[in-house]
Amino acid sequence: MTDIRIGQGYDVHAFGEGDHVVLGGVRIPHERGVLAHSDGDVVIHALCDALLGALALGDIGVHFPPSEARWKGADSRVFLRHCAGLLAERGWRLGNADVTVVCERPKVAPHAAAMRAHLAADLGVEPDVISVKATTSEKLGFTGRGEGLAAMAVALLVRA
Ligand code: MG
Secondary structure (H helix, E strand, C coil): CCCEEEEEEEEEEEEECCCEEEECCEEEECCCEECCCCCCCHHHHHHHHHHHHHHCCCCHHHHCCCCCHHHCCCCCHHHHHHHHHHHHHCCEEEEEEEEEEECCCCCCHHHHHHHHHHHHHHHCCCHHHEEEEEECCCCCHHHHCCCEEEEEEEEEEEEC
């Protein structure tokens, strides 16, 4: 039996009408919102997919179908806490996770510590095992044109 597992996740949401975005559970004022069935939190969606990937349990769309009305406008932290439960049930804990947000704006760095605190709380780990960082795409592609934002995540699981 192996003692570690790794997973990766990726998520994108397009900008739309609105006055804020939610990233890592933090509401950040912005001149645009995101088009999404839930709150459109790409940080949490990518991280959930990394955790589900490590467990080989499909993806966030399988566990929380956008077709289900109960997930409309959902706080994505509910998804993350659900994933934490799946980890624990199966005898795993998060070793560490690393998330990269890709967007020109809003600025992520001023909110990274608050995001890490939320993610750590939902996963029952210390914030120092969760990294949240950001990059622009140098004005190239859909993120560079400000059409939306993306996030990538990797997660390492270790035997609890
Ligand atoms: Mg998503």
